[in-house]
Amino acid sequence: MYFEKIAILGVGLMGASFARAVRKLGIARKICGFGRNEAALVWATKNGIIDCYDVTLSGLASGADLIILATPVGTFERLVTEISPHLRQGAILTDVGSVKGSLVYTLEGLMPKGVHFVGAHPIAGKDQSGMKASSDKLYKNALCIVTPTDKTDLTALETVKNLWSSIGCSVKTLTPEKHDEIFSSISHLPHIAAYAMVNVIAEINDGFFEYAGKGFKDTTRIAGSSPEIWSDICLLNNENITSHITIYIDKLNTILTHIKNSSKDGLIKEFDNARALRKKMNDSLHTNIEDCIDNV
């Protein structure tokens, strides 16, 4: 596995960390970036994160045999529409987006003949965003989901799987649909819940924040995530997310009813169930993977 030119769209935490990890492996002749902020791209070049940058998508695509989307998912369709006429035969397009589903089929449909799309979602990140927070170890021990379809080129699929494995990920394959159902529940819903929780306190009395302990802080840590990224995720995975928010409200209403009925047994049943599952989770396999606060 060797690439002539890796083109990275979006040199933020995810894109820059990918560049650093790939550079360390020495599997690309050059790594080039594209972004909105030219000054940042200059900084990334001077600091050895990327070898070069382009301010046009045609320039970036020129000669690239691997292109990776690392911008907010809401921009993917537009960017791929613009870049695809410039992609060379045999090139592989992949991404780091938190939403797959219909987006994967849309992007697949935008590929010129002989260019292959393979969706990927590395579950990695940290609290800080931007290229300055990037690290060649970000993807180390992370889970990476790849989401082939019936039309996915099998050679391209193998290349993308090898690529993520080689930078330290544990790679799993899911359909785009199953991916979105899973991450709606285990990631997208908790983000929405955290945003909503902070807004509750603001509505009641924002002076109450000063009494917050570690429980509140942990519960709402991911409310520090990027609104741009997470609004895109909500809109692109809207069917799963609306269904899961509804189930969450149902569960809250169950507890509310037990409280209104002074049903200690009812409350203990709900809490016991949750506690047992949460404790079991501590023993599960992927305890080292970090959630992706800035993962697009």
Place this chain on the structure above:
Amino acid sequence: MYFEKIAILGVGLMGASFARAVRKLGIARKICGFGRNEAALVWATKNGIIDCYDVTLSGLASGADLIILATPVGTFERLVTEISPHLRQGAILTDVGSVKGSLVYTLEGLMPKGVHFVGAHPIAGKDQSGMKASSDKLYKNALCIVTPTDKTDLTALETVKNLWSSIGCSVKTLTPEKHDEIFSSISHLPHIAAYAMVNVIAEINDGFFEYAGKGFKDTTRIAGSSPEIWSDICLLNNENITSHITIYIDKLNTILTHIKNSSKDGLIKEFDNARALRKKMNDSLHTNIEDCIDNV
């Protein structure tokens, strides 16, 4: 400040940590415990956490000038009803309970003449429960709320404030009502939200837990808390909690509506608001205090 006998009802994480901290200061001639499990009390005595224990409340109360309630809040009224005839003149009764409100007035009303109740709530704890997880440093740098009423004896109030200060707490005074409103929002609601979140995944597909990242884990960490303790809290602070769950459901419905209407602007407004408040909280004063997972 020196006590002849400190009597601790409930030698779990909170009670045993209190015993250890007080012993280190050398402000009590003896520290005695009471609990349901005699073998545990023997262990605590052998390991120097307490000096002695009693299996009857009359024995425990005998000669005690400071009595501290460290059992689940739902047991307070019964225990105080049983112990109060045995309390000596001038004794002070306090607690570590997460609920104040009407409970404070109830307990106050159960005091014999010359015995004083002062409510307290140290915001401290950790993930493990029980005396074996106890530490003389648990209350170090923690916030401790004391909740006097119009009838509170001022000398007893000063003693209780000094007591918590002396073991490292930053002491604040609130009315019982304000305490319950604040902690319903900033602590009780997040616990309920965490329990409900875990139960959502179980309902959708419990196989999805294996895909959980750090975000889900942090968001649901407090779902590992004791169902016994938290069902009591829910029932005793039911008015605030039902009101705050309702506001939380409203906030979730606001986000749900924006998703259904494909309103990116609406989502960004909600998320921006939460993000700004959450980031501001990181800079606030009490960043070192730990939430109380087993705090009664």
